[in-house]
Amino acid sequence: MRALVYHGPKTKGWDEVPDPGIVQDTDAVVRIDATTICGTDLHILGGDVPETEPGCVLGHEAVGTVTAVGGGVKNRRPGDRVLVSCISACGRCGYCRAGRYGQCRGGGGWILGHLIDGTQAEYTRVPFVDHSTHLVPAGAADEAVLMLADILPTGYEVGVLNGVVRPGDTVAVVGAGPIGLAAILTATLLSPSQVIAVEPVSSRREAAQRFGADVTVGGRADAAVSSVLEATEGLGAEVVIEAVGVPETFELCTRLVRPGGHVANVGVHGRPADLHLEDLWIKDVTITTGLVDTYSTPTLLRLIAAGRLTPEEFVTHRFALEEVVAAYDAFERSAETGALKVVMTR
CATH class of the missing domain: 3.90.180.10 (Medium-chain alcohol dehydrogenases, catalytic domain)
Structure with a gap:
């Protein structure tokens, strides 16, 4: 064969x-x-x-x-x-x-x-x-x-369920490739108040809207942080889902999450990422990783x-x-x- x-x-x-x-x-x-x-x-x-x-x-x-x-x-x-x-x-x-x-x-x-x-x-x-x-x-x-x-069980289990999405939450998904889109789609099953997709590629931002994102954000990391804070009264998202797998997007996720929130890493990482505990130690943030079950x-x-x-x-x-x-x-x-x-x- x-x-x-x-x-x-x-x-x-x-x-x-x-x-x-x-x-x-x-x-x-x-x-x-x-x-x-x-x-x-x-x-x-x-x-x-x-x-x-x-x-x-x-x-x-x-x-x-x-x-x-x-x-x-x-x-x-x-x-x-x-x-x-x-x-x-x-x-x-x-x-x-x-x-x-x-x-x-x-x-x-x-x-x-x-x-x-x-x-x-x-x-x-x-x-x-x-x-x-x-x-x-x-x-x-x-x-x-x-x-x-x-992709659907991965986005749902490792992103949405590990992230403990609840009705009324703001969910930010960083990366609108297939896994990110799967997280967006399955997050809507749990009735968040809004889903924000952070994605630099315009065609994928359009796809994110088709799959259920209420807000799409492009541009650099600082611009993404400003947009998410503006959409959440300055607090950040309750749940942030990392769906890319590079250090820059993981570190961005830790900037987008609000105090008491949850970062659910789904992306496959091939390089080390910095964990900025100097900023996170006081914020009561939960970070989860996982392989789909x-x-x-x-x-x-x-x-x-x-x-x-x-x-x-x-x-x-x-x-x-x-x-x-x-x-x-x-x-x-x-x-x-x-x-x-x-x-x-x-």
């Missing part, structure tokens, strides 16, 4: 690789029907994730069809249409039993396209398939469900089935699976192309 293979920083290829097979009795092989590219894939290609070794097939999001299962699989069978989650869960360790699947100590966590071969391929092996996939609701479109493999995926699937969420609106570009290199080019140049999520289909 063919797959998108990581060959080291800044190097990748659509290569011929061996077909995946069953390794553990809890595995399944899934034919990839639709997959997408994540900002984390760009972090890997940028050299920010040294755990990913050359030769690894990239990708951790997919909708596909089960073609084979191991002898220990109980709840999936060939022919099932499934959402492949970005997080694999053994289902047995203490973290999994507490619903913290991203911290799985039984061989799961974020492994697809990171530590083992991933989903940007014609077929992939899915470990712990009973706990790491979700059946696709009848009638649900692949593109809508695919957005629940990573995907415990919210069943809830989000129900919202799609009920028509309350239409995440296919994230998809701006479509490619055939074998055009994945061109899809990466469009995604990497998003400021020029306007790409939010690019989808490759069989």
